[in-house]
Amino acid sequence: MADKPNQDGAPAPTPEQEVRRLYEEAETRVARAAERVVSRDSFGELLAMVTENAVALTRIGNEAMDLVLRNLRVASRQDINRLTRQLGRTEDKLEQVLQEVEELRDELGSSSNGTARSRSGGASRSSGASDSRRRNTRRSSGSS
Amino acid sequence: MTALERLVRTPIAALEFANTVLTERDAPIGTTPKDVIWTHRTTTLYRYRSANRRYPVPVLLVFALINRPDIFDLRRGHSFVEFLLDEGYDVFMVDWGVPDESDSDQGLDYYVCDEIPSAIRETLRASGQDEISMLGWCIGGTLSLIHCGLFPDTPVRNLLLLTTPVDTSGSLYFNWTARDSFDVDHVAEVYGSVPGRSIDWANKMMKPVTNYWTTYRRLWQAIYDGESRPEAYQAMAKWVADNPPFPGKAYREWITYMYKENRLVRERLRIRGRRVDLRDVDQNVLVVTAGADHIAPRQGTLPLLDMVGSEDVTHFDRPGGHIGLMAGSRARKEIWPDIAEWLAERSER
Numbered sequence: 001m002a003d004k005p006n007q008d009g010a011p012a013p014t015p016e017q018e019v020r021r022l023y024e025e026a027e028t029r030v031a032r033a034a035e036r037v038v039s040r041d042s043f044g045e046l047l048a049m050v051t052e053n054a055v056a057l058t059r060i061g062n063e064a065m066d067l068v069l070r071n072l073r074v075a076s077r078q079d080i081n082r083l084t085r086q087l088g089r090t091e092d093k094l095e096q097v098l099q100e101v102e103e104l105r106d107e108l109g110s111s112s113n114g115t116a117r118s119r120s121g122g123a124s125r126s127s128g129a130s131d132s133r134r135r136n137t138r139r140s141s142g143s144s
Numbered sequence: 145m146t147a148l149e150r151l152v153r154t155p156i157a158a159l160e161f162a163n164t165v166l167t168e169r170d171a172p173i174g175t176t177p178k179d180v181i182w183t184h185r186t187t188t189l190y191r192y193r194s195a196n197r198r199y200p201v202p203v204l205l206v207f208a209l210i211n212r213p214d215i216f217d218l219r220r221g222h223s224f225v226e227f228l229l230d231e232g233y234d235v236f237m238v239d240w241g242v243p244d245e246s247d248s249d250q251g252l253d254y255y256v257c258d259e260i261p262s263a264i265r266e267t268l269r270a271s272g273q274d275e276i277s278m279l280g281w282c283i284g285g286t287l288s289l290i291h292c293g294l295f296p297d298t299p300v301r302n303l304l305l306l307t308t309p310v311d312t313s314g315s316l317y318f319n320w321t322a323r324d325s326f327d328v329d330h331v332a333e334v335y336g337s338v339p340g341r342s343i344d345w346a347n348k349m350m351k352p353v354t355n356y357w358t359t360y361r362r363l364w365q366a367i368y369d370g371e372s373r374p375e376a377y378q379a380m381a382k383w384v385a386d387n388p389p390f391p392g393k394a395y396r397e398w399i400t401y402m403y404k405e406n407r408l409v410r411e412r413l414r415i416r417g418r419r420v421d422l423r424d425v426d427q428n429v430l431v432v433t434a435g436a437d438h439i440a441p442r443q444g445t446l447p448l449l450d451m452v453g454s455e456d457v458t459h460f461d462r463p464g465g466h467i468g469l470m471a472g473s474r475a476r477k478e479i480w481p482d483i484a485e486w487l488a489e490r491s492e493r
Contacts, residue, residue, distance in 0.1 A: 027361070031353035038349055039316055041323075047349075048325040054342075059334045077245065081336070084246030088185055092258075095184050099265070 157368040164363065164374045168385070171378035174214035176225050178237070182266040185250075186241030189263050191234075191270055192217075192225055198232025199491035201301055202271040204263060205237040208283035209255070209394060210343050212386050213239050215281075215471050219379040224470060224480060231484045233491070236267045236276075238284075241388070245336035248392035252287070252401070253415045255394065260291045261298070268299060277302035277487060281470065282440060283398070286310065286408070289425065289448070294415055296424040302490045303427040303454075304483065307466050309440040310448045311409035312402050316350050316438060321403045328399040332392035340387025350438050376473070409447055423453035428490045432460045432479065434469035458486060 013021065037043055062077070069076040178190040205225070207213035216237060217225040228235045238259070243250065267276050278300045280288030285308030292303055312318045320326065331338060348355035366372035390398075407413040413420040429452055433442040442461065449457055462479050464472055469479060 027353070027358060031351065031358065034353045035351055038352060039319060041319070044320045044323055045325055047320055047346075048323060048327075051331060052325075052327065055331050055334045062334075081244075081246040081248075084244075085249065088246065091185055095262070099262070102269075 153368065157364070160367045160372070160374075161364050164367065164372070164377060165360075165381075168378040168381040171219075171375065171382045173219055173379050173382055174212075174217045175220060176217045176223055176229070181236065181270050182262070184259065184262060186243050186247060187259050187263070188239045188241060189266050190237045190239060191267075192229055192237070194229045194232075194234060196230065196232050197234050199234070199488065200273055200493050201275055201277050201491040202234040202236055202267055202273055203228055203277045203279055203487070204267050205235065206260065206263075206278060206280040206284035206288050207238070207240070208281060209240055209390055209398075210283065210340065210347075210387065212383065212388065213237055214386070215383055215467065218383065218471055219375060222376070222379075222471070222473075222476065224475075227476065227480050228484070231488070233487070234271050236263075236270070238263045243337050243389055243391045245392075248332070248336035250391040251393040252290070252397045255287050256291045256294060256415055260287060261295070264299060275299045275301040277304065277491060279304040279306070280308065281306040282308065282466070286402070289422070290408070290413070290415065290420050292425045292427055293420040293422045294418055294424075296426070300427050302430070302487060303425065304430045304432070304487070305445075305448070306432045306470060307434050307437050307440045307445070308431070308448070309402060309444050310451075311406065311444045313406055313409075313444070315441050315444055318403050318406075320346070321399050322406075326399075328396050328404070332396035335389075336392050337389035338392060338395045340389050343390055344384070344387040347439065380471070409451070422448070422451040425452040426454050428456040428458075429454045430458045430460070430483065430486050432462070432469070432483070434462060434464045434466060436464060437466045437469070439466040456490075460486075 066076040066078055176192055178192045180188055181191045182189040205213065205216050207216065217223045220226070225235055225237070240255075240259075264276060264278070268274060276299060278288050278292075280286070280303075285305040288300075288303060289305060289308065289310070292298055292300055309315070312322075321328065363372065363377055401407045401413055405412070408420065408422075411419070411421070431445060431448055433445050435442060446459075449459055460479065460482055462469055464474070464478075469475065
């Protein structure tokens, strides 16, 4: 039954293959329909409302939990966050200081190299970073 | 397959299916050896070890604030990082880490004006070069673009933007978030950092049947037919399920600036008081779009081609989705070589 060729000469599909094809076709249609549903304005409104409710419930839960912990004289999440933020700000400042120190060290290194070179009569070379950039005047749009 | 074979095959396939789904968290991803170059708060800059360096200009990879950057290095044999290393590039990658509520004060300016410049600086110091190539994907692309627009003197020679949202009008996200009833300030204020699962849920709801049903049905079919590649499924499933929170301030600014007010394309975006002028983007620019991208649709990226001030702008458009374009099974043949070729021409000294 499975080997009986159709009009194109290809073997005719088995009932199982036919069922699978029909199922996949139905699934594709349902998927497209679902995508149309979620792209509607009404779904957007629904999503906004669900989000608002979820946010409100989260806020109520968090506040209640924080109140319980505070009354128990235990550090709540808010307290820990405040502390972590302070640590973050300290890290920011340390990072800035570190970058300044590294830049000063680089400057010091390059100036002492320059002094050494001028003492030995060597010419210093500029890195020419901006000059090395190649400018191509091509503006292409290659698509396959 | 006879009826008897089918009878035997079904429970075996069910067991294999359950095993594949249940053990997906154990799949090894992001396994290419790397060194930590720099850390600051939750951000880490990695450098991948290469024994085959041919091009002096290093490549800095910048991923989105949602999901993890492991997608650049998904699994052995299917890793973009591994591919770049084989091609001879010195590869660095920014990992934004896993922010929590205490990081809710980090806005887009923090990433664009603090973290990206620091990552560039550390990349230059580690590589000993004076210019880099920056490759941004999705939100990472937009952040990279904003950075180049804001800092005309940035030492970025080549800017590669993959599936990057620029003009969001007409996208499904725009339809969902740009409406007044979606109070992004309220969401950001209450959550501090918006849970990654919520963002993942929203992403999946864009194609609900495909994401919540067809993926598993196809896996079942492949297992039943004896054609499954569990390692491929598990690596991708693990990456998809790993959703770090989105820092509250950054989320609020991203939704407001990019969706509610669409500021970037309207040239109204200001970061730390300075206007982002895309005409100042004079790097060699490669824009890659995906034909079936529903998160950052192609038409939302194309305006960029005419907005940047660069004289060298190239556009690749390929079939595929937002992630599948770069991480799908065909990426290694269809898009990676083109990117490497484009980069090679612009990475010589």
